[in-house]
Amino acid sequence: MHPLVTTPASRSLTHEIISGGSGLVLALFMWGHVVLVGSILTGERGFDWMATFLEDYYIAQPTVAAIFILFLVHAVFAARKIPAQLRERKRIAQLAKGLSQSGREKVATRTEHSPFRPHVESMLWIWQVRTGMIMLVLGSFHLMLLGLDVFTPLFGEMAGIESQTTMARVGAGLWLPYAILLLCVEFHASVGLYRLAIKWGADLWLSRKAMHRIEQVIFWTILVVGGATLCVLAGWIDPPLAFLLEGGAS
Numbered sequence: 001m002h003p004l005v006t007t008p009a010s011r012s013l014t015h016e017i018i019s020g021g022s023g024l025v026l027a028l029f030m031w032g033h034v035v036l037v038g039s040i041l042t043g044e045r046g047f048d049w050m051a052t053f054l055e056d057y058y059i060a061q062p063t064v065a066a067i068f069i070l071f072l073v074h075a076v077f078a079a080r081k082i083p084a085q086l087r088e089r090k091r092i093a094q095l096a097k098g099l100s101q102s103g104r105e106k107v108a109t110r111t112e113h114s115p116f117r118p119h120v121e122s123m124l125w126i127w128q129v130r131t132g133m134i135m136l137v138l139g140s141f142h143l144m145l146l147g148l149d150v151f152t153p154l155f156g157e158m159a160g161i162e163s164q165t166t167m168a169r170v171g172a173g174l175w176l177p178y179a180i181l182l183l184c185v186e187f188h189a190s191v192g193l194y195r196l197a198i199k200w201g202a203d204l205w206l207s208r209k210a211m212h213r214i215e216q217v218i219f220w221t222i223l224v225v226g227g228a229t230l231c232v233l234a235g236w237i238d239p240p241l242a243f244l245l246e247g248g249a250s
C-alpha cells in the first residue's frame, strides 16, 4: 500500500493520539493553573506580582492563545466519540438512568481487576461527556475573558490581569460559573487521566486500585486548593497564606 494512503485504523490511532495528548497537556496545565491563580492565597500582592511577571515577560499572552487552541482541538477530537444522532443520545440517557440504579447493586460480572463496578465505569464515561460539554461553554467564556485581559493592554493604557478586577468580578457573581467549571474540570481531568493511563497500559505496572487512589488524591487536593482560591477571590475568606509574604516591602 502507498505510504500516504491512510486506513481507518491508522486514522483512528492518530485521532486517539491527538485527543489523548491534548487532554494530557491540558490536565498538566491545570495543575500549573492551580499554582498561578492560587497565588491569591498569599494575598493580592502575591497574585499581582505573578500576573505582572507573566505579562511583562510575554509568557501569559502566547500561553492563553496556545491553551485556547489546544482546548478547541481537544474538544473537536474527543467529541468524535459522542454519539451524534439524537436516537443514540436518547439511548445513552436511558442507559444512564438504568446505570445510576444498577451501579449500587452487587453485580455478578464485577471483575477482580477493577475497583469500580463495571456499570460505574460506564457512568464515569457518561459524566465525562456531560462535564466536557459544560466545560466547552464555560471554559471558552473564561478563556475569552482572560484573552481580553492579557491582549488589550498591548493596544493601549490598560491594566492586564490584576487582583482588584478579578476579585470584583468573581465577588459580583462570576464565582458561580467558576465553581461549576472547577467541579467539572477536576472530575473530567482526573477521570480522563485515569482512563488514559489504562488505555496506554499503565496497569501493567500499577493495579487499577492504586491508580484509582492516585486519581482520588489528585481530585481532592486540586478541588480543595481550587475551592479555597475561589473563596478568597470572592472575598469570603482572608488569604490563608498571607503570613508567607508578611514583612516584605509593599
Ligand code: HEM
Binding pocket: 033, 034, 037, 060, 063, 064, 065, 067, 071, 135, 139, 142, 143, 145, 146, 161, 166, 170, 178, 179, 181, 182, 185, 225, 226, 227, 229, 230, 233
Ligand atoms: C492560559 C490560560 C488561562 C489563564 C491565563 C487563566 C487565568 C485565570 C485567572 C486570572 C483566574 C482568576 C479569575 C479571573 O480573573 O477571572 C482564573 C480562574 C479560574 N480558571 Fe483559569 N485561566 C486559564 C485557563 C483556564 C482553563 C483552560 C480552565 C478550565 C477549562 C480554567 C479554569 C478556571 C477556574 C475553574 C477558575 C476559578 C478559580 C479556581 O478555583 O481556580 N482556566 N483563571
